[in-house]
Amino acid sequence: MxxxxxxxxxxxxxxxxxxxxxxxxxxxxxxxxxxxxxxxxxxxxxxxxxxxxxxxxxxxxxxxxxxxxxxxxxxxxxxxxxxxxxxxxxxxxxxxxxxxxxxxxxxxxxxxxxxxxxxxxxxxxxxxxxxxxxxxxxxxxxxxxxxxxxxxxxxxxxxxxxxxxxxxxxxxxxxxxxxxxxxxxxVNVSDWFPGPGGASAVWFGRLVPEKGPHLAIDACRLLGLPLLLAGRKGDHRYFQEEIAPRLNGESIRWLGELSHAGLRALVGSCAVTVVTPRWEEPFGLVAFESMACGTPVAAFARGGLGELLAHAPAALAAPDDVVSLAQAIHIALHIKRAKVREWVVGNHxxxxxxxxxxxxxxxxxxx
CATH class of the missing domain: 3.40.50.2000 (Glycogen Phosphorylase B;)
Structure with a gap:
């Protein structure tokens, strides 16, 4: 109960x-x-x-x-x-x-x-x-x-x-x-302020297997969409086996662990944030931080993240399905940034x- x-x-x-x-x-x-x-x-x-x-x-x-x-x-x-x-x-x-x-x-x-x-x-x-x-x-x-x-x-x-x-x-x-x-x-909606958007997708958070950033890379490759990754290596073996081989230094890049000011600027200057939990994500704070910047979210509908975004201006994909995720990213690219920001301010x-x-x-x- x-x-x-x-x-x-x-x-x-x-x-x-x-x-x-x-x-x-x-x-x-x-x-x-x-x-x-x-x-x-x-x-x-x-x-x-x-x-x-x-x-x-x-x-x-x-x-x-x-x-x-x-x-x-x-x-x-x-x-x-x-x-x-x-x-x-x-x-x-x-x-x-x-x-x-x-x-x-x-x-x-x-x-x-x-x-x-x-x-x-x-x-x-x-x-x-x-x-x-x-x-x-x-x-x-x-x-x-x-x-x-x-x-x-x-x-x-x-x-x-x-x-x-x-x-x-x-x-x-x-x-x-x-x-x-x-x-x-x-989310501190004063610190996470609206940004202008841009041409790239972004994935940010801990680089660990249960967060699934390699699936974000694969989905963006299907679309031909550049992807920037930012965050801490939470599992060195996973990074070497699944992330490093997918990086190309051009359209798919890892920026390392950024300051929070740098991270907020990055997210606000991207077109879409990709969120890829491979576990029953309890909340998924990165999605809400992104939305406070006005940056739309495409995410796996899993755990609390799927629950809380079910009626939000966001695009949800079938868990672990790269093709479904690519489709969600395409949808999210067309969501109005002002609507995304307004929803987070009103609810979170x-x-x-x-x-x-x-x-x-x-x-x-x-x-």
Whole structure:
């Protein structure tokens, strides 16, 4: 069972709260962001502070605006950075991360926050022998089901706190003690501003198998449409096997990891953004960032991305189908840029998201 938090102009600023905002530990939370989850955490902290709340931000060492007295460790790949992935750990690093989250939870209990907003994937944010006390906590589910985390939530029962999810598709994957509030992510529509468009397609994000950028390349080749790729190598083996052989230095180019200002300028100066999830994408922030620039989106209709774009001015394709994707790109090229921008501003602005979360925080506080 899920509930959808209200949106729209009826939401108003209310007196400030004392909030602990917990990020995942793997990467520093700063621009350029390692991924959509990191972008969500950083921009939400800024929005909540802008709304007048006191926010202590707990994140990995090297993050922007986090609390220095307790920093999460990140993942150290030592002399083997080519082995780095977005999900694995070298020897000893998972245990180091676990100890950090236990210490963090103990600190949060001592400080007595009005609300703890947990965006980590750590089971140690929930009650355990090391920290059995309850917390007034909201956990946002940013991923499909993770068995280890689901088991901890089931054992904790009511003490697990409240839950939100970024889409109904994601919420349906999980079982929680109470209904999950569905609060889609938001985009800073001031930072992601309209651009003039251009002649090329763009794909941006983490270059990993589950994001499928090689399929974007194949679809653009079918159309004879130039494609620019921008983002971090999240899986070195995948990049060498699937991306590098498809690059030609002319019509298909990888620009590397750009600053956020550079990325916004790039997206705004392209004709279409191609989004190619090969997993049940919980949200797909890149699509909404692109649309805030006025750049239309062609995407695989998969997971929360397919759900949230179903009635948007966007073009959806059958998952994993390159021909269908090429057809969607052709359709997206003819969508009016002003209409795309208007839809995102009306439905997915960051301040709307922050105020929906504030309403949920207050519901949790009075229970």
């Amino acid at each position: 899920t509930i959808t938090m209200p949106s729209g102009p009826a939401l108003r600023r209310t007196p400030g709260l004392k909030i602990a905002f917990v990020a995942p530990a793997r990467y520093p939370i700063r621009e350029p962001y390692a991924g959509g989850l990191e972008a969500f955490c950083h921009t939400m902290v800024k929005a909540l502070r802008q709304e007048g709340h006191e926010v202590d931000f707990f994140a990995a060492k090297g993050s922007d605006g986090n609390c220095p007295e307790l920093e999460l460790p990140g993942v150290n790949w030592g002399a083997n950075p080519e082995l780095a992935t977005d999900t694995g750990y070298p020897d000893g690093e998972r245990e180091r991360e676990d100890r950090a989250f236990i210490a963090l939870r103990q600190l949060l209990v001592r400080r007595g926050y009005d609300i703890v907003h947990n965006n980590s994937l750590s089971p140690w944010m929930f009650p355990s022998e090391d920290s059995p006390e309850e917390l007034p906590m909201v956990t946002t589910l940013h991923t499909p089901l993770i068995d280890e985390l689901q088991d901890v939530i089931a054992r904790a029962g009511d003490a697990a706190g409240a839950f939100a999810a970024v889409s109904h598709v994601t919420a349906a994957d999980w079982s929680t003690p109470h209904p999950i509030a569905v609060i889609p992510n938001g 602005s960051l301040i709307q998201t922050a105020r929906r979360y504030t309403d949920l925080y207050r519901e949790v506080m009075v229970k």
